[in-house]
Amino acid sequence: MKILTVVGARPNFMKAGPIIAAINEHNGTLLVHSAKRPRQPVETIRHVLVHTGQHYDELMSGSFFKDLNLPKPDVHLGVGPGSHAVQTAEIMKKFEEVLLGEKPDVVVVVGDVNSTLACALVTSKIYFDSDGSRPVIAHVEAGLRSFDRSMPEEINRILTDHVSDLLFVTEESGFQNLRNEGVSPDKIHFVGNTMIDSLLNFKEKAEKSTVLERLALVGQAGKNGGANSVSGYALLTLHRPSNVDNRAVLLNILGGLEELATDCPVVFPVHPRTQGRIREFGIEFDPGAGAPEHKGDLRVSGNCRGGIILTDPLGYLDFLCLMKHATLVVTDSGGIQEETTILGVPCITVRENTERPVTVESGTNTIAGTKADTIKDAIRRQLGRKRGSGVPKNWDGRAGARIIDVLVRRHYERFCSRPSLIAHAPLRTDVPADNPIDA
Ligand code: UD1
Numbered sequence: 001m002k003i004l005t006v007v008g009a010r011p012n013f014m015k016a017g018p019i020i021a022a023i024n025e026h027n028g029t030l031l032v033h034s035a036k037r038p039r040q041p042v043e044t045i046r047h048v049l050v051h052t053g054q055h056y057d058e059l060m061s062g063s064f065f066k067d068l069n070l071p072k073p074d075v076h077l078g079v080g081p082g083s084h085a086v087q088t089a090e091i092m093k094k095f096e097e098v099l100l101g102e103k104p105d106v107v108v109v110v111g112d113v114n115s116t117l118a119c120a121l122v123t124s125k126i127y128f129d130s131d132g133s134r135p136v137i138a139h140v141e142a143g144l145r146s147f148d149r150s151m152p153e154e155i156n157r158i159l160t161d162h163v164s165d166l167l168f169v170t171e172e173s174g175f176q177n178l179r180n181e182g183v184s185p186d187k188i189h190f191v192g193n194t195m196i197d198s199l200l201n202f203k204e205k206a207e208k209s210t211v212l213e214r215l216a217l218v219g220q221a222g223k224n225g226g227a228n229s230v231s232g233y234a235l236l237t238l239h240r241p242s243n244v245d246n247r248a249v250l251l252n253i254l255g256g257l258e259e260l261a262t263d264c265p266v267v268f269p270v271h272p273r274t275q276g277r278i279r280e281f282g283i284e285f286d287p288g289a290g291a292p293e294h295k296g297d298l299r300v301s302g303n304c305r306g307g308i309i310l311t312d313p314l315g316y317l318d319f320l321c322l323m324k325h326a327t328l329v330v331t332d333s334g335g336i337q338e339e340t341t342i343l344g345v346p347c348i349t350v351r352e353n354t355e356r357p358v359t360v361e362s363g364t365n366t367i368a369g370t371k372a373d374t375i376k377d378a379i380r381r382q383l384g385r386k387r388g389s390g391v392p393k394n395w396d397g398r399a400g401a402r403i404i405d406v407l408v409r410r411h412y413e414r415f416c417s418r419p420s421l422i423a424h425a426p427l428r429t430d431v432p433a434d435n436p437i438d439a
Helices: 010-037 056-068 084-102 114-125 152-163 172-180 192-204 247-254 258-263 272-281 316-325 337-343 370-381 399-415
Strands: 001-006 048-049 106-110 136-142 166-169 187-191 234-237 267-270 308-311 328-331 345-348 365-367
Touching: 001 010, 001 084, 001 114, 010 048, 010 056, 010 106, 010 136, 010 192, 010 345, 010 399, 048 084, 048 172, 056 316, 084 114, 106 114, 106 399, 114 136, 114 152, 136 152, 136 192, 136 399, 166 172, 166 399, 172 187, 187 399, 192 316, 192 337, 192 399, 247 272, 247 345, 247 370, 258 370, 267 316, 316 337, 328 337, 328 370, 337 345, 337 365
Parallel strands: 001 048, 001 106, 106 136, 136 166, 166 187, 234 267, 234 328, 267 308, 328 345, 345 365
Antiparallel strands: none
């Protein structure tokens, strides 16, 4: 079986890593199995990693490959920036050639970025021979809905789901949304969350990050007075076009953080889109007393006590370390709502909605809107909250393994008429990909 996995933008890398790890685990088990029974045929999974180049520089892409131990992409499409139409079209044109050359059995797409939709759409219309055969399309993180069609990601999610053959959902809402849209339950598998697989796998390694020292957040007298204790700080990320592309909206959100920045430093790793807007709008920031010298070329000024510490986008391990030790996280990202849920860190989402309701129902997330007053209220409430939260179902570090189990089963059912061959694939019954409806 040949699986081709597509990555393109920053949030894809940590979602795809566990799938690649599960393929390696599967192949390793098969080889042990075949060493014991040398006469029986085995078919390992061949894997091709395609990077579209939607995100392309070291800060948004290269460092993630190192931090997550991802293999070098087999194919790099080098697409780069562009409008939605240009970027999507470029990826489609180049991906079609790759698909015709590689002829994989399965194409795995993850998340909701332009690369996800572009590659799913190309795969849905390709045919390798006159009988119309094409790869199975597997969408990882299917079914999430914000019900806000002004978000480009919502369009990408809906369209990708409806051209996919296998839908791997992270939470029960994903299953229900797909059923409400008429998707057959046979296609849907509630496997858990590969982004959380990565988090659980790399949490310990992230503790070795020196980011807290680099940002002067450690070594001062902390709340518990210890010499190496971490000072209280908040962590901020903003990158959604609806939040950062309009000066008044961006200023309103930053206004909501004024009080917080007076109480404690707010670390703000600034996404390239947001860096561009901050420069364009002439917005200035206060680093606060004692903050480390600011990197990059954003201007810093002002006079509040804690202040906002601007940095370039951080690598995966540095950011994970910062999230884990933060008093509070303020964000408009999708994935960070999930990661803070598992870390038990209070999270404030500066959006009007979330496509990840489980992070509010059983996690630490609260939806604050984008007005300064509602953000301030949410911050006050969240600061009074204890750390810790429930763990959503199947967010246990085995989502990648469940996905590979489903793909292997499906492949053997499709291509192996002799049932005895199925036994040669070591299916891991300890990781069932159940549907909540059957539970
Ligand atoms: C994209 C995704 C979004 C995801 C986000 C995470 C879509 C529609 N949006 O938004 O779902 O949450 O990534 O980051 O796919 N840039 C760089 N260096 C890079 C990458 C981008 O400087 O490595 C610049 C681009 O040139 C552009 C800006 O950052 O000016 C935004 O990049 P873009 O690819 O448009 O999407 P994001 O806003 O990052």
